Amino acid sequence: MTDMTDATGETSAQGYPAVRKLLHWVVALCVILTLIGGLMLWKYGFMGLKDNFGIETTNFVYKYHKSFGLLILILMTVRIIAKLMMPDPPHVPPLSAFHRIASKSVHGLLYLLLLAQPVVGWVATSAGGFPAEFFGGAFPDLVGKDKALSEALYGVHGALGWLIILLVAIHIGAALLHRFVYKDGVMARMLP
Ligand code: HEM
Numbered sequence: 001m002t003d004m005t006d007a008t009g010e011t012s013a014q015g016y017p018a019v020r021k022l023l024h025w026v027v028a029l030c031v032i033l034t035l036i037g038g039l040m041l042w043k044y045g046f047m048g049l050k051d052n053f054g055i056e057t058t059n060f061v062y063k064y065h066k067s068f069g070l071l072i073l074i075l076m077t078v079r080i081i082a083k084l085m086m087p088d089p090p091h092v093p094p095l096s097a098f099h100r101i102a103s104k105s106v107h108g109l110l111y112l113l114l115l116a117q118p119v120v121g122w123v124a125t126s127a128g129g130f131p132a133e134f135f136g137g138a139f140p141d142l143v144g145k146d147k148a149l150s151e152a153l154y155g156v157h158g159a160l161g162w163l164i165i166l167l168v169a170i171h172i173g174a175a176l177l178h179r180f181v182y183k184d185g186v187m188a189r190m191l192p
Helices: 018-053 055-085 097-127 147-182
Strands: 132-134 137-139
Touching (some): 018 055, 018 147, 055 097, 055 132, 097 132, 097 147
16 A cells, blocks of 8 residues: 655545546546536527527537537446446545545436436437437437427436536535545545
């Protein structure tokens, strides 16, 4: 077990394996990029985007939102396999029961939502009769055209989007609290 001390004086006995750290930060970047696109789609909608920014930018926003969203689905699948093969390092000193339950709940919900949200977006897109674009290509259609299903699922997609924003805010807030207030080495476990 290597002992780590960083600039803030935090100490931690053991960090996450390098592969899991890399997956964490790449997924974090993809979530930010996907949410920026999603929030533009929420604020403007198709017509608003087209009228304000032109059709090329509109198509780009849809394509890049779908592509990074589907990339999250792939990366989260890899992450779950990595988590099963390389379990979380133990906390030294151990977390209190409250912090252990709170962190397990937020992390579990984030894993679940980051898997469910791209699937809901993918099915909603297929049901709307549009391609699930993935950078240069597209994922296959999951269902046939069904306008009612598409609209219902976009409603779910919007609600899950806000839930993800809330959980990400709690997650970042907790990490900063551990780093700058508790100084207990929890955040250092996920840093390079
Ligand atoms: C973790 C991944 C994803 C997140 C966090 C996310 C988030 C969001 C958010 C916040 C919105 C705005 C919702 C609203 O208007 O109320 C949105 C819209 C949208 N998303 Fe996603 N999304 C993800 C993945 C995907 C995927 C994989 C697809 C399709 C393959 C997709 C397709 C769409 C489309 C087409 C819209 C516009 C919906 C409409 O016109 O009402 N999303 N997304």
